[in-house]
Amino acid sequence: MINQPYIIETFNLTKYFNRTKVKALDNINIKVKHGQIIALIGQNGAGKTTLLKILATLILPTNGTAYINGYDVTKDENAIKSCIGLVTGDERSFYWRLTARQNMEFFATLYNIEKNHAREKMEYLFNLFEIDNPDKRFQEYSAGIKQRFGIIRAMMHNPDVLLMDEPTKSLDISSAKNLRRFIKEELVLKSGKTVIFTTHRLEEIKDFCDSVALITKGKITACGKLSEEEIYKCLSEK
Numbered sequence: 001m002i003n004q005p006y007i008i009e010t011f012n013l014t015k016y017f018n019r020t021k022v023k024a025l026d027n028i029n030i031k032v033k034h035g036q037i038i039a040l041i042g043q044n045g046a047g048k049t050t051l052l053k054i055l056a057t058l059i060l061p062t063n064g065t066a067y068i069n070g071y072d073v074t075k076d077e078n079a080i081k082s083c084i085g086l087v088t089g090d091e092r093s094f095y096w097r098l099t100a101r102q103n104m105e106f107f108a109t110l111y112n113i114e115k116n117h118a119r120e121k122m123e124y125l126f127n128l129f130e131i132d133n134p135d136k137r138f139q140e141y142s143a144g145i146k147q148r149f150g151i152i153r154a155m156m157h158n159p160d161v162l163l164m165d166e167p168t169k170s171l172d173i174s175s176a177k178n179l180r181r182f183i184k185e186e187l188v189l190k191s192g193k194t195v196i197f198t199t200h201r202l203e204e205i206k207d208f209c210d211s212v213a214l215i216t217k218g219k220i221t222a223c224g225k226l227s228e229e230e231i232y233k234c235l236s237e238k
Helices: 048-055 077-083 100-110 115-128 143-155 173-190 228-236
Strands: 008-017 022-028 037-041 063-068 084-088 161-165 194-198 211-216 219-224
Touching: 008 048, 022 048, 022 219, 037 048, 037 173, 048 063, 048 161, 048 194, 077 084, 084 143, 100 115, 100 143, 115 143, 143 161, 143 173, 161 173, 173 194
Parallel strands: 037 194, 037 211, 084 161, 161 194
Antiparallel strands: 008 022, 008 063, 211 219
16 A cells, blocks of 8 residues: 555546547546545436446546556556455346355455455454345345445455445335445444445435535536535436
């Protein structure tokens, strides 16, 4: 880890998709401090997921760059992957016929985590996330528990940053509230993680996050502590 005042910084981050000739991101500049929860909001197609994918090194920017823990996403892919965890709201990459524990053992090998350490880490995370039975087939769990396993997988290698793309998308109101509480109290306040997440839900923004970035047609149009009226306008505009 490189000591930096900001854990995430982007500089004129721009992305074109050649097939569609669409500018998905247009000179994005944001700075995120350690231990913050930042919401990315905007209409579908505004560029939120594209930004997360670039930060996760899944796609490269056309111009500009971004840094996480001082590492360049265009040059330091392995270092970036070691300090980020990616969570999506529509998780389909688990093996549903395997148990949750078998899934986690498999993904631990992909992270090159030694077996004994992986077992200890899994037990710690299962306890932290209040998983009563990790030995059922994955397909048998509720949507809320599956989402917890998605976060557990993202935390197996103890990343400093969690990138969450609509993490409560498939959850009911109660499960979404519990997950938000867990993220804020356990991951951020107790464990010092930094979280960037995308959402379309007003209730996830008002009392949950430290700052909001509004993205409109690939551009940051506002950033910081925004009023409820500003947020609602962004979420309701077509």
